[in-house]
Amino acid sequence: MTSLAEKLKKADIGKVLENEPLKNHTTLKIGGPADVFVEPKNSESLKVVMAIIKESGVPFRAIGRGSNLLVSDGGIEGVVIKLGDGLNHIERSGSEIRVGGGVSIITLATILAREGYKGLEFAGGIPGSVGGSVFMNAGAHGAEMADIVKEALILFPDGELRWLSNEELGFSYRTSILQEKGGICVEAVLVLEQGSKEEIMASLKKNKDYRRQTQPWNFPCCGSVFRNPLPNYAGQLIESSGLKGTTLGGAQISEMHANFIVNTGDATADDVLNLIALIQEKVLQEKGIQLETEVEIIGRKS
CATH class of the missing domain: 3.30.43.10 (Uridine Diphospho-n-acetylenolpyruvylglucosamine Reductase, domain 2)
Incomplete structure (x- = not known):
């Protein structure tokens, strides 16, 4: 190399x-x-x-x-x-916001809320980038990226760069066609409404506060580990299976929210993978439900 x-x-x-x-x-x-x-x-x-x-x-x-x-x-x-x-530009044209894939989604939500743009308040507390949020169709509080993305510039595995419309992105619950095709969002155009700055900022703050109060961001973590098998919720299934707080190596099922695995200081990827396998086995055995991971697992086998 x-x-x-x-x-x-x-x-x-x-x-x-x-x-x-x-x-x-x-x-x-x-x-x-x-x-x-x-x-x-x-x-x-x-x-x-x-x-x-x-x-x-x-x-x-x-x-x-x-x-x-x-x-x-x-x-x-x-x-x-x-x-x-290097991909952190934000450009406004009326109701359309053109934004680089490297921009923090929390930062973007805060900037636009202060300017009176409505529609991204749900992202308060989501710790990813715009590109990653499009890739995963990130969402919370009953809203998601699919609601506001008009189109996105996608980098495909063969090196091609091409704009895809909202429909072509194939959004569904915490997924997009990018996960199947291996595409990466380099830039996105969002469509937002104008509203009351005070109301928008209050809604954003409420969502941020909820995240801080219910999720373990005081430890390194990757966000929700499993998709919610609606109408059930992964965290509730894991907790009622008696696994909350379980530790393997340096990885722990959070005592605050059971759908989070935290790094207590020296966790390895294998520690986390072993916890994921333990959770899937126990929930399937006790609840008859196969949990699917929301976290993306990548890299060569160690």
Whole structure:
């Protein structure tokens, strides 16, 4: 990978690191090294990165702010592209907001609420990026990204960049077609309404406060581990199965919310994976329900 890293460095596309620990780039603070880690300085640099990767024929993976992500202890083969501060633009045109995939969804919600834009208050407390939120169709409090996304610029595994409409994105509960196709959201256009700044800010604060009071963000975590098998809720199923607070290695099922697994300080990906397997087995045995993960599990086997 050294020759590829050198080629990327010479292209002056932004940050390029070799064997970068991905625990430095995930909210769970877990993850082995990326062979090559790249953080493009802007969208034009991203296009150059993709051209070099395509020419080299190595696999790649894009990440945002690293929430909703469990990276294996063995790390990730090939190139990891972080859509970070180089893709943090926010442009307004009436009711339409064009925003880079690297923008924090919480930051965006706060900025737009202060300007009187209504429709993103549900994102108060969601710790991901705009790109990741589109990828997962993030949502809370009865609303989700599918409600406000008009279109998104998608980076496909073959290096193609193409705009997809809301319908083409194939949104459903905590999923989009991007998970099936392996596409990454580089940029999105949102459609929001104008409203009362005071009411919007109050709603945003209420959602943020609810998250702080009910979810364990005082520990490294990745957000909800399992999808809710509606009308049931994963956290309730796990808690009623007697698993709340269970610890394996450095990973623990949160004592605050059972659908969260927290890193108590030195957890490995295997610790978390073993807890996930334990939860799935116990809930299936006791409740007859197969829980499916919401967290995305990636990387080479350790």
